[in-house]
Amino acid sequence: MLVGGGKRMKVGVLALQGDFIEHQAMLGRLGVETVQVRLPQELEGLDALIIPGGESTTIGKLAEAFGLIEPLRQFGQQRPVWGTCAGAIFLSKDARRQQPLLGIMDIMVVRNAFGRQVNSFEIDLDMPFLPSSNGHSTPFHAVFIRAPLIESVSGNAQALATLPDGRIVAARQGRLLATSFHPELTGDDRFHRYFLELAK
Amino acid sequence: MEQEVATFAVKKGLAQMLKGGVIMDVVTPEHARIAEDAGAVAVMALERVPADIRAHGGVARMSDPELILKIMEAVTIPVMAKCRIGHFVEAQILEALGVDYIDESEVLTPADEEHHIYKHTFKVPFVCGARNLGEALRRIGEGAAMIRTKGEAGTGDVVEAVRHARAVLGEIRRLQNLPEEELMAFAKQWSAPYELVCETRSLGRLPVVNFAAGGVATPADAALMMQLGVDGVFVGSGIFKSGDPARRAAAIVKAVTHYQEPAVLAEISRNLGEPMVGRQISSIPEGELIAGRGW
Numbered sequence: 393m394l395v396g397g398g399k400r401m402k403v404g405v406l407a408l409q410g411d412f413i414e415h416q417a418m419l420g421r422l423g424v425e426t427v428q429v430r431l432p433q434e435l436e437g438l439d440a441l442i443i444p445g446g447e448s449t450t451i452g453k454l455a456e457a458f459g460l461i462e463p464l465r466q467f468g469q470q471r472p473v474w475g476t477c478a479g480a481i482f483l484s485k486d487a488r489r490q491q492p493l494l495g496i497m498d499i500m501v502v503r504n505a506f507g508r509q510v511n512s513f514e515i516d517l518d519m520p521f522l523p524s525s526n527g528h529s530t531p532f533h534a535v536f537i538r539a540p541l542i543e544s545v546s547g548n549a550q551a552l553a554t555l556p557d558g559r560i561v562a563a564r565q566g567r568l569l570a571t572s573f574h575p576e577l578t579g580d581d582r583f584h585r586y587f588l589e590l591a592k
Numbered sequence: 593m594e595q596e597v598a599t600f601a602v603k604k605g606l607a608q609m610l611k612g613g614v615i616m617d618v619v620t621p622e623h624a625r626i627a628e629d630a631g632a633v634a635v636m637a638l639e640r641v642p643a644d645i646r647a648h649g650g651v652a653r654m655s656d657p658e659l660i661l662k663i664m665e666a667v668t669i670p671v672m673a674k675c676r677i678g679h680f681v682e683a684q685i686l687e688a689l690g691v692d693y694i695d696e697s698e699v700l701t702p703a704d705e706e707h708h709i710y711k712h713t714f715k716v717p718f719v720c721g722a723r724n725l726g727e728a729l730r731r732i733g734e735g736a737a738m739i740r741t742k743g744e745a746g747t748g749d750v751v752e753a754v755r756h757a758r759a760v761l762g763e764i765r766r767l768q769n770l771p772e773e774e775l776m777a778f779a780k781q782w783s784a785p786y787e788l789v790c791e792t793r794s795l796g797r798l799p800v801v802n803f804a805a806g807g808v809a810t811p812a813d814a815a816l817m818m819q820l821g822v823d824g825v826f827v828g829s830g831i832f833k834s835g836d837p838a839r840r841a842a843a844i845v846k847a848v849t850h851y852q853e854p855a856v857l858a859e860i861s862r863n864l865g866e867p868m869v870g871r872q873i874s875s876i877p878e879g880e881l882i883a884g885r886g887w
Contacts, residue, residue: 408849409612409633430849445609446633447669453631454849457842478609489668503668509692510715512602515595537605538670538692577605 393423393588395439401591404429404438406464408454410446410478414576418584432463440472440591443479445537445574448503451478452492461492468496472567472590480563480570481540497565498547505541505572512537517561519553522582523589533580534561534573541572567591603717603737606670606692607801610634610738610824614814614845615803617641617828619659621666627831630841634670634692636826637663642699642746643829643868646880652700654682657689664690672719677886678704687716693738694718698885699745699828706887711735721805723756723883725763726782729792732800733785739798741822742883743806746829748870750807752883753817757804761821767793806883809834809867811847811860818851835865 393401403419405412407428416426419442429435441464443451455461467473468483473496475483485495487503506513516531524530532553542560545551552569553562561572567590575583613633618624624635639655640648654675664671670692675682677696682703686694696709698721711718712735719738722728728739741760743753763782767789770778775793779786791799804817805826814825827844834840843860850856873881 407612411608411611413611414608430853446611447609447613449628449669450613450631450633450845453629453842454846457846458850508690509602509606509670509717510687510690511597512606513595513597514599514601535601535605537602537609574605577601577608 395592400425401439401588402427402437403588403591404435404441406441406443406451406479408446408458408460409450410444411574411576412444415442415444415476418576418581422581422584422588424588430458432459435463435467438467438471440474440587441467442587443473443475443482444576445477445479448478448481448487449491451482455482456492461494464494465496468494468568472569472587474569474571474587476571476574476576477537477539480542480572483568483570487540497563497568497570498549499545499563499565499570500543501540502543503540504538505543506536506539509538512539515555517553517555519562521552521586523585532575532582533578534575535577536561536573539572542570598715600737604800606717607719607738610670610803611801612848613824614841614848615672615824615826616831616841617826618663619832621662623832623837624663624666624671626838627841628667628669630838631845632669632841633824634672635663635667636672636674636695636828637691638674641829641832643748643833644746645699646746654679654686654700657685660686660689660691674700675709676700677702678707678709680709683709683714683718687714691716696720696736698742698882702885708734708887719803721883721886722760724759724782725767725792726784727886728760728798728802729782729784729788732788732798736800738801738803740803740805740826742886743804743808744873744876744881744883745806746871747807747873747876748809748830748833748868749873750809750813750816751873753804753807753813754820756806756883757817757820757822760798760802764792764797768796807873808844809870811843811857811864814844814847815851815857818848824848830868833868835867840864840867
């Protein structure tokens with residue numbers, strides 16, 4: 393996949409902890425060059441960044457310890473960033489408890505909103521905004537693991553996808569994306585393609 | 593489609609979220625909070641760390657549910673708990689408590705010397721120990737959604753953790769070079785399910801997440817296991833049997849992230865206080881070794 397000027401797109405995946413390899417594999421299949429980001433200087437030259445699933449407390453503490461909080465905030469003001477699950481929590485401005493957050497998306501999240509691991513689930517959800525190959529929109533298979541909910545959106549943030557009961561599980565604010573679920577755990581690359589469009 | 597719970601994808605998926613992280617043994621809610629503050633991705637709730645189980649002797653069983661519940665209340669990260677090998681009623685009790693993962697563990701005294709728990713029917717996922725590829729694939733065949741190489745728990749000696757990680761990962765490298773007609777004999781040699789042998793060969797890795805355990809005591813030990821190719825580490829006695837648990841715990845978390853950066857490892861290894869005293873495995877009588885438990 394190419395960015396402006398015919399340059400091959402280069403996307404970073406925050407690799408402090410979590411399922412960053414699954415994101416890299418998906419991006420690799422889409423022909424995108426990927427870089428693991430663990431230190432601030434590794435953000436240089438990236439067209440976009442994904443913050444993977446994992447434990448948000450661990451990712452936040454490591455980001456703080458290695459001086460990544462401010463560089464990530466600045467990156468998010470200039471380039472697309474997508475957080476899945478723990479990544480969505482990390483992007484939020486409020487997670488209802490004390491833990492390091494980037495606070496660059498106007499969303500309020502509730503951690504472990506569905507309960508413990510025995511309540512983790514999979515469900516097909518309608519997401520008509522996703523690219524379609526045949527003109528018909530097919531549901532997206534969403535995997536929720538000890539997942540957070542996006543309790544509310546404010547400011548420029550908008551709800552992008554909801555559960556059948558209306559609770560928000562994906563939000564967008566300009567070129568920032570947050571999802572409670574894990575497209576990287578499925579074989580469906582439509583969400584990754586949707587994100588890459590923002591980076592073009 | 594309706595919502596589906598307890599699928600193998602969500603069981604295995606939680607372990608995928610733990611990758612690149614450290615799971616710490618804790619025996620009190622205070623320990624659990626120290627572990628969470630240090631950046632642990634999960635805690636293992638138990639009454640005694642393995643070093644104390646060794647010292648205490650006697651039969652080691654599932655921990656008191658009261659203790660496990662208090663630890664679950666103390667932290668927001670996933671809480672795991674151990675049951676005895678083959679003791680499916682202890683596992684049912686742990687599931688009823690709502691723990692996030694069950695470790696069917698050789699660290700406790702086995703309840704069945706021939707059979708492990710049939711894990712597919714549980715809603716809660718299981719992690720199991722393994723010393724070699726055959727043992728790992730048998731456990732996955734029974735429904736384990738995560739594997740940890742066993743090492744020798746409670747020793748602070750990393751040598752068995754290295755041996756078991758090399759055994760599993762080396763055998764996968766060998767498997768990848770075998771032609772298809774040799775896979776059935778390979779499955780027979782390792783007493784491993786044939787389909788899982790084929791899947792492991794095509795993936796070039798175990799079909800589930802694989803952590804190291806048993807003897808990790810320093811940031812360097814943790815980074816060593818990561819460089820050997822595991823997905824993360826369990827630290828049992830190594831943290832709360834050391835001089836400064838909070839500092840050591842945070843350092844091991846950082847070491848698992850920056851395992852390929854010797855300069856970072858050098859910095860985070862400074863001034864950690866006394867590591868756990870440890871016990872050289874070669875000095876332990878064979879009958880007291882626990883990695884051999886499991887079939």
